[in-house]
Each structure stands twice: as structure tokens, then as C-alpha cells.
Amino acid sequence: MRSTLSFKAYIGISFLYLLLIILGKEDIAWFLKPFLIPFLISAVYFCGDFPSKRFLSIALTFSWMGDIILMFADQAEIYFILGLVVFLISHIAYIILFSKQLRINSSRNNAVFWVGITAIIVYLVVMFLLLLPTLGDLKVPVLVYAIVLSTMLLFAFKGYLKWSKPAGAYILLGAVIFVSSDSILAFNKFYEPIPFSSFLIMATYLIAQYLIVVGILKLNRKK
DSSP, X not given: OHHHHHHHHHHHHHHHHHHHHHTTOHHHHHHHGGGTHHHHHHHHHHSOOOTTHHHHHHHHHHHHHHHHHHTTTTTOHHHHHHHHHHHHHHHHHHHHHHHTSOOOXXXXXXXXXXXXXXXXXXXXXXXXXXXXXXXXXXXXHHHHHHHHXXXXXXXXXXXXXXXXXXXXXXXXXXXXXXXXXXXXXXXXXXXXXXXXXXXXXXHHHHHHHHHHHHHHHHHTOOO
């Protein structure tokens, strides 16, 4: 019951936050940002125990910390770098989380698997080559982050081929949207400004986190 209320609160405050951004009230939305992810953390806390719950909580906690740090990214470059590091840890926690989920299928479609792997590699290479000329001293940190982010997506995709449905679809879709959110952020910061970038980045980010959490909880729901 408490978990359900936390999810509803997350959806409600996320909608309000995004509405404020659309209305051009980003100064007010700024104060709401630290209160978004805690509702997902609360939803996970109040749900039943399962083996990988700790890693889901860690991933969300570091995402929350990253949100707060990036609120000050326009004041100094160090905040962007720190935010990058914190979200890097969050994605590593997600990788571990995905690797620990139960598999119900013993086989996979190798053709689909290799198509997915190829698509992820192509994404990584194309994005980095596009951004490379404008990264300056951030070439190595951004490359490391992009590799970890792509690995997170890879583990979500590998899991999707073996996890129960529809939980696996939730998680994979969440991972894809998470990558989209970070891609929009990187493209907007290093390549060229994107219209409504703040809204697009946060909308995709909030949806991604929600889908991953719901998918993991569905996957670990006790029969």
C-alpha cells in the first residue's frame, strides 16, 4: 500500500515538475528536483524484500545524488564532472542489478542478440565521434561514461531475452529511454542546443527510472 502511494506521489510530482518547465518556471522547478527520485526510493523501500533490492536502492540513491549535484552544473564545470561520476556509479549499480535478476528462459535468439549488440556498439561509436571535437579535456571521462552507459543497456537487453514478460520489456524500455535522456543531455551540452532540452532530458529521465523500478519489482514479485 505504501509502495503504491509512493509511486502515485512520484507520478504526481514529476508531472508538476515537467509542467513548470513547460510553463517557463524553471526557477520553481529547480526547488522540486531533489524531491523526485526519493519517492521511487520510498516505493522500493516499502515493497517486499528480494535478493537484488539493495542494488536497486543504491542505483536510485546515486541517481538522486547526481540530480542534486547537476543542479549546480551551470556554476562550475566541476559540478558536471562530479555529477558524471555519481551517475557512473548509479549505472554500475544498475549493471550489477540486471546481472542478478532471475532468468526464466534457458535459450536465446542469437540473431536478435547480435543485432542488438551491433546496434548498441554503433550508437556508442557514432555518439562519441560526433561529440569528440567539442569535448576538450572531458574526452576520457565522457568516453568512460558512454561505455558504462552502453554496458548498462547491453545488460538490460541481454536480460530482456531471458526475463519474464512484461517485466523484461519495462526494464529494457527504461534502459533505452535512460540512454536517450543522457544522449540528449550530451548532444545539447557539447554539440548544439536542442529546443526544450530541459523538458526532454528530465521527461525521458523520469520515465526511464520509473519503468526500470516497476520492471524490477514485477520481475521479483512473489507468487
